Amino acid sequence: MRQSARIVRVSVLLALTGTALTGCTGGPFSNNPYGMQPGSQALRSQPSPGVAQFRDAHQRAVALDADNQQLHAALAQQQQQTSQMQAALQQSQRELAELRGSGDGGSVARRGVSARAASHGGALPLVNIRGADVVQDGDLVRIRLESSHLFNSGQASLKADVNSTLDSIAQALRSEYAGRSVGIEGHTDSDPITRSKWKNNHELSVARSVAVFEALKRRGIPESQLFVAGYGPNHPIAASSSKQTKSQNRRVEIVVYPESAGS
Numbered sequence: 336m337r338q339s340a341r342i343v344r345v346s347v348l349l350a351l352t353g354t355a356l357t358g359c360t361g362g363p364f365s366n367n368p369y370g371m372q373p374g375s376q377a378l379r380s381q382p383s384p385g386v387a388q389f390r391d392a393h394q395r396a397v398a399l400d401a402d403n404q405q406l407h408a409a410l411a412q413q414q415q416q417t418s419q420m421q422a423a424l425q426q427s428q429r430e431l432a433e434l435r436g437s438g439d440g441g442s443v444a445r446r447g448v449s450a451r452a453a454s455h456g457g458a459l460p461l462v463n464i465r466g467a468d469v470v471q472d473g474d475l476v477r478i479r480l481e482s483s484h485l486f487n488s489g490q491a492s493l494k495a496d497v498n499s500t501l502d503s504i505a506q507a508l509r510s511e512y513a514g515r516s517v518g519i520e521g522h523t524d525s526d527p528i529t530r531s532k533w534k535n536n537h538e539l540s541v542a543r544s545v546a547v548f549e550a551l552k553r554r555g556i557p558e559s560q561l562f563v564a565g566y567g568p569n570h571p572i573a574a575s576s577s578k579q580t581k582s583q584n585r586r587v588e589i590v591v592y593p594e595s596a597g598s
Contacts, residue, residue: 459515459591462507466500474593476512478504482523482543482585489531491542493550501547504589505554516592517561519544519551524581525568541565547587560596 459476461469468479485497493501508517521540533539544563552558573580 459593460511462511464500464503464507466497467504472590476591478507478589478591480547480587480589481582482587483582485547485587486543489528489533489539491533491539491546493546501550501554505551505556508551508556508560508589508591512591514560514595516594516596517556518588518590518592519548519561519563520588520590521563521565522570522584522586522588523568524584525571525576526581535567537565537567539565540567543587547589551589557596 458471458474461471461476463469464478466480466484470477470479480497480500484500485493487494508515521542521544523536523540525536528535528539531539533542541563542565544565548561548563551561568584571580571584572586573583
């Protein structure tokens with residue numbers, strides 16, 4: 336009896352085992368060696384929303400970093416250009432100080448002008464011109480004309496009654512200073528321009544010097560002998576702010592140099 340019972344139990348166990356194996360082989364997971372549902376792998380291949388957001392954030396960060404590098408490069412280039420402009424400005428200021436006759440540089444410049452004047456036959460003569468103030472300035476001759484005598488306030492058109500003065504100046508340039516280099520300098524006071532078409536005093540001073548240049552050219556002075564400059568309020572005769580000194584500072588100077596034009 337005991338042996339028969341054991342045989343029955345073994346038979347039942349084998350039958351159950353066979354059924355289980357048959358179910359695994361023919362069941363829904365029989366072709367999936369990992370026991371996974373067929374659609375689960377496809378679901379896993381699609382990124383989750385969190386992964387997509389991370390990728391977008393990373394791409395934006397890379398783009399922002401590239402923009403930041405470009406901005407740094409542009410800033411460095413701008414700083415370099417600013418440094419170059421500052422260096423050029425400092426050099427111009429040093430040269431201007433030398434031309435004004437400050438320090439040893441001014442002495443050297445004056446000695447150079449004296450040597451050139453000697454090579455051209457000595458100091459330039461002074462002339463008498465009605466309506467003008469003629470002064471010796473080292474080896475230069477300055478013919479000063481007050482702007483109020485030449486122009487209306489804030490204007491750059493010559494008055495009609497200055498023709499005789501300009502005729503005398505042109506005659507002196509032909510007879511006494513023939514072939515000399517002649518600069519026409521415009522100067523103003525320091526009062527800002529309020530009612531004029533000119534933006535500032537420098538523009539006004541240049542326009543006035545050009546007006547005198549054209550007038551002398553019409554009177555037969557060669558254009559190659561003349562040049563113009565406008566200094567605005569930068570070179571006053573007097574430093575005070577009285578009406579009289581301001582009137583003196585507003586002027587046009589015809590400056591005769593010892594050098595020959597074109598030399």
